[in-house]
Amino acid sequence: MSNIIINRLDYARIKRCINDAKQIKSISNAEAEKLMQELDSAKIVTPEDIPSNVVTMNSIVRLSFLNSNKQVQFQIVYPDQANFKENKISIFSPIATALIGYKVADEIEWLVPAGPTNIRIDEIIYQPEASGDYSL
Numbered sequence: 001m002s003n004i005i006i007n008r009l010d011y012a013r014i015k016r017c018i019n020d021a022k023q024i025k026s027i028s029n030a031e032a033e034k035l036m037q038e039l040d041s042a043k044i045v046t047p048e049d050i051p052s053n054v055v056t057m058n059s060i061v062r063l064s065f066l067n068s069n070k071q072v073q074f075q076i077v078y079p080d081q082a083n084f085k086e087n088k089i090s091i092f093s094p095i096a097t098a099l100i101g102y103k104v105a106d107e108i109e110w111l112v113p114a115g116p117t118n119i120r121i122d123e124i125i126y127q128p129e130a131s132g133d134y135s136l
Contacts, residue, residue, distance in 0.1 A: 006056070047134035057136070058077060065118075
């Protein structure tokens with residue numbers, strides 16, 4: 001696993017979302033555990049210290065599925081903001097969990113129903129921290 005980077009506000013908010021979701025049972029223990037492991041392995045920095053090439057909460061990312069060359073674009077959001085029609089994907093979704101804290105050009109193995117596939121982060125179209133939006 002690559003050393004991922006997360007800003008301290010995202011870290012605290014995601015942990016709070018996990019705890020809230022566990023209380024109302026809207027996240028499985030396995031999903032919660034995987035996301036917690038990602039968070040706990042991360043380097044935590046201030047929002048101002050996040051490099052502009054790192055996927056953070058509210059980032060709009062473009063990625064490629066390397067086995068099919070299919071590209072997708074979406075925004076990683078908190079669960080209450082998720083909206084599939086607007087391409088807003090919850091941090092609780094497996095793909096968002098797989099991407100958070102990684103950098104442009106990183107390749108990540110992701111397990112889909114058909115088996116493992118590799119995805120590459122091609123571009124961060126919008127990252128709040130790079131735009132000076134430190135409190136989103």
